[in-house]
Amino acid sequence: MSGPPVKRSLTLKGHRTSVSLEDEFWQAFREIAKTKGLPINVLASEIDVARDPETGLASAIRVFILNWYRQRD
Secondary structure (H helix, E strand, O other): OOOOOEEEEEEEOOEEEEEEEOHHHHHHHHHHHHHHOOOHHHHHHHHHHHOOOOOOHHHHHHHHHHHHHHHHO
């Protein structure tokens, strides 16, 4: 089972922001960024731009990761 969320800093559009995700999500997020050949900050920026303003960034990242792995099955 997953532990508590871990807060890490990301840079989006030149500004630092903190995102809290469980370690398993951080690992998956890094793997996806590597597969896509992108730095994690660039991938986070893409997700940030595409998300609904009512949706938090951490939630948008979790849904992105879930959809990524669903599409691969």
